[in-house]
Amino acid sequence: MSTKPFIPYGRQSINDDDVAAVVAALRSDWLTTGPLVDVFEQAVASRCGASQGVAVSSGTAALHVATAAFDIEPGDEVIVPSLTFAATANCVVYQGATPIFADVDPETLLVSPSDVERLLTERTRAVIPVDYAGQPCDYKTLARITNTRSLHLIADACHSLGAELNGRPVGTLADATVLSFHPVKHIATGEGGMVLTNDSVAASRMRCLRNHGMNLDARSREKAGTFGYEIKELGWNYRLTDIQSALGISQLSRLDSFLAKRRDIAARYSDAFLSRKDFTFLATRDGVRHAHHLYVIRIADEMPDGMRDMVVGRLRAEGIGVNVHYPPVHMHPFYQRKFGYGPGMCPNAEKAAKRVLSLPLHPGLDDDAVERIIDATLRTFDHLM
Numbered sequence: 301m302s303t304k305p306f307i308p309y310g311r312q313s314i315n316d317d318d319v320a321a322v323v324a325a326l327r328s329d330w331l332t333t334g335p336l337v338d339v340f341e342q343a344v345a346s347r348c349g350a351s352q353g354v355a356v357s358s359g360t361a362a363l364h365v366a367t368a369a370f371d372i373e374p375g376d377e378v379i380v381p382s383l384t385f386a387a388t389a390n391c392v393v394y395q396g397a398t399p400i401f402a403d404v405d406p407e408t409l410l411v412s413p414s415d416v417e418r419l420l421t422e423r424t425r426a427v428i429p430v431d432y433a434g435q436p437c438d439y440k441t442l443a444r445i446t447n448t449r450s451l452h453l454i455a456d457a458c459h460s461l462g463a464e465l466n467g468r469p470v471g472t473l474a475d476a477t478v479l480s481f482h483p484v485k486h487i488a489t490g491e492g493g494m495v496l497t498n499d500s501v502a503a504s505r506m507r508c509l510r511n512h513g514m515n516l517d518a519r520s521r522e523k524a525g526t527f528g529y530e531i532k533e534l535g536w537n538y539r540l541t542d543i544q545s546a547l548g549i550s551q552l553s554r555l556d557s558f559l560a561k562r563r564d565i566a567a568r569y570s571d572a573f574l575s576r577k578d579f580t581f582l583a584t585r586d587g588v589r590h591a592h593h594l595y596v597i598r599i600a601d602e603m604p605d606g607m608r609d610m611v612v613g614r615l616r617a618e619g620i621g622v623n624v625h626y627p628p629v630h631m632h633p634f635y636q637r638k639f640g641y642g643p644g645m646c647p648n649a650e651k652a653a654k655r656v657l658s659l660p661l662h663p664g665l666d667d668d669a670v671e672r673i674i675d676a677t678l679r680t681f682d683h684l685m
């Protein structure tokens with residue numbers, strides 16, 4: 301075992317300004333939904349080129365209010381990639397609808413638009429592509445598929461805040477765009493998430509759904525001097541707090557420096573790995589400005605099965621917190637049991653899931669840590685050859 305400090309694969313970066321912002325919020329009149337939620341919503345929306353931001357308590361809650369506001373309901377099908385975090389599909393199941401798993405492109409691990417097209421049925425209501433590792437999917441093709449059939453396109457952009465496709469920011473590429481502010485993501489609020497959209501009707505419905513489905517929140521009731529409210533439809537308590545929003549506003553002002561740091565580290569990894577034959581890194585599509593949430597390497601097809609697990613074991617033993625993103629969602633016991641899914645449904649995702657690993661990537665990694673990770677990775681592979 302190594303005595304050097306453990307390097308996590310992802311981690312928040314909190315400075316004195318972030319701390320001061322949270323302390324100021326704690327001393328203010330509002331701890332839960334107050335004026336800072338509005339400020340945070342407008343700041344993220346304007347950074348991402350959207351007119352509306354709806355802040356909620358997690359990325360998962362953001363996915364859920366988006367599917368609910370677009371009336372996804374029992375009997376409906378929603379197409380999602382299998383190589384994602386379970387929340388992308390769970391939100392469909394929360395609404396009583398059926399997630400249909402599309403396969404990914406083997407070079408980028410982004411959802412394959414042709415597989416999405418193959419899976420369309422009379423019941424399809426929405427598609428939720430995932431900007432895996434931080435690069436936007438092929439939204440041009442996906443939007444053509446969804447627009448011609450009046451389907452909803454909901455971008456799961458939990459990996460891609462700050463990314464662009466052909467000069468257009470993530471936040472403008474789909475009908476609604478979902479962000480997460482979990483500590484491993486680009487900016488942190490502890491737990492937190494947001495839906496971005498230009499659809500003001502959908503946005504106000506989502507604001508209602510995040511607060512039990514009430515027509516007036518506590519602050520509007522106080523302002524109006526009224527105690528009355530109505531439950532318009534069934535919602536949840538998915539509110540983000542002003543404390544969290546204070547942190548989010550401060551973190552957002554640091555987003556460009558976070559993105560630059562991630563971009564630098566990813567470039568150093570790619571330079572160091574360029575000539576490897578035993579593993580590769582993922583391709584970046586033309587026109588993409590990458591947000592580098594994850595740095596994923598993939599064991600070459602010629603290398604034996606089981607090599608990935610050995611690499612993960614050895615790197616972790618050296619204190620390098622590598623991770624695997626993700627077990628294909630259709631293979632989880634719940635999805636096999638409830639929907640009868642299983643092996644063979646998404647061959648590219650199933651194959652990739654056995655061969656990928658994510659190296660640490662976050663703004664807190666200094667030059668020495670990056671050197672240590674590169675050195676340990678190259679040594680581990682050389683040794684296993």
Ligand SMILES: *Cc1c(COP(=O)(O)O)cnc(C)c1O
Pocket residue numbers: 358359360361384385387388430456458459480481482491492493
């Ligand atoms: C992080 C993440 C989510 C969920 O976000 P939480 O804030 O943890 O609920 C959803 N989808 C993807 C692809 C994610 O990476």
